[in-house]
Amino acid sequence: MDIAIRREITALRAIGFNSCFFVTDDSCSAGSPFIHCYVPGLLCVDVYSWGREVSGVGNDGRDWDVDEMEAAQLVMPFIQTREGFRRAYRLARLCVQLPRMWRLN
Structure with a gap:
């Protein structure tokens, strides 16, 4: 499990902390508040907070x-x-960069 966590932290650093952060306790680091990585192998997009913003x-x-x-x-x-992390991370970034206003016509 520690190896998986280290891999995810390394992948986050390689991407440059653009829109994601890793939380091991209650502290937070700079990045988008909408993409989280609490458990190895899972990215979580906070759609509720994004919608409120x-x-x-x-x-x-x-x-x-x-x-x-x-x-x-x-x-x-x-x-x-x-590569698996990068694919999931790119998809998560697309989710939080959806259009902010939808045209109905």
């Missing part, structure tokens, strides 16, 4: 629904290799 509500804790947040998590498993 896009809609203008903000993520300051008011009207925060933990159950809804957990239900809205997008968990992406990946093969624990450098």
